[in-house]
Amino acid sequence: MLIDTHGHVNFNAFKGDAQEVLRRALDSDIWVVMPGTQYSTSKRAVEMAGQYEEGVYAAVGIHPIHLGEKRHVDGLELQSALLETARPGRAQFLAGFETRSEEFEYEKYKLLARSERVVAIGEVGLDYYYESKNKTKREEARKKQRHALREQMKLAQELNLSVIFHCRKAHEDLLALIDGWNGRGVVHCYTGTTEQARRFVEKGLHIGFNGLILKQVPALPSPEEVVSSIPLERIVLETDSPYLAPPQAKEERNEPLNVQYVAEEIARIKSISLEEVARVTTQNAKTLFGI
Ligand SMILES: [Zn+2]
Secondary structure (H helix, E strand, C coil): CEEECCECCCCHHHCCCHHHHHHHHHHCCEEEEEECCCHHHHHHHHHHHCCCCCCEEEEECCCHHHCCCCCEECHHHHHHHHHHCCCCCCCHHHHCEECCCCCCCHHHHHHHHCCCCEEEEEEEEEECCCCCCCHHHHHHHHHHHHHHHHHHHHHHHHCCCEEEEEEECCHHHHHHHCCCCCCCEEECCCCCCHHHHHHHHHCCCEEEECHHHHCCCCCCCCHHHHHHHCCHHHEEECCCECCCCCCCCCCCCCCHHHHHHHHHHHHHHHCCCHHHHHHHHHHHHHHHHCC
16 A cells, blocks of 8 residues: 555646546555645645545645746646656646735635645645745745745644645755744655755654656756665655656656555665555555544
């Protein structure tokens, strides 16, 4: 059994066949946590998870890119270097999306977070990738992100939920922000350095790996080195579906079933059996999310 701790089957990319996608995962003994990125996708995750007795869970929260000014985010760019493995056709979701420019409303999210099958606040965090060149604007945007994150971490503590952290080009600020915080959480889609990963682990966090570890992305530290440096007891698996399809996947649209390739790669890097990776990371995710 495996757990995909980060699969957005609640996104529009799965609008036509979300139930089939989840069924495929469950039939292969793969459980899924679906994080929200704004109110609407959080709500959809809650509604979808509510239809399953076991194995499908939701997280609610507002992603930092939805806090700023409205802008277009390119789906291809998100895929980064993984797309060098060209596949036929071009999935429509890769055309990207418009950000929402929403505010975090504590009580509104709290109500949603108290729904059944909600196992975390997420994905929330800091994203300094899409930044304004204007220094004042940039500082304001960062401040807003940090404020929304602190509020959402507070909500997680109030409801005794884990936090799914998104962090891009902001690892030092995230480390500073979680200093002294004693909640549970995972830094998903890890892109920081090995040294920073060690510090996150020291602070009690888990690290989430996905298809990004299957390829050396030029701008990122070596995945082998990062994965080797973290004890298996702190690793959780994810796909970040529909993004980041691993090279072995048949389609450009990633799905929870493909979490198996991430598990295989961790087994290879750590020279341990796939069974051990499955057993330990599944236990980690169950403890982290209280499932
Ligand atoms: Zn995500």
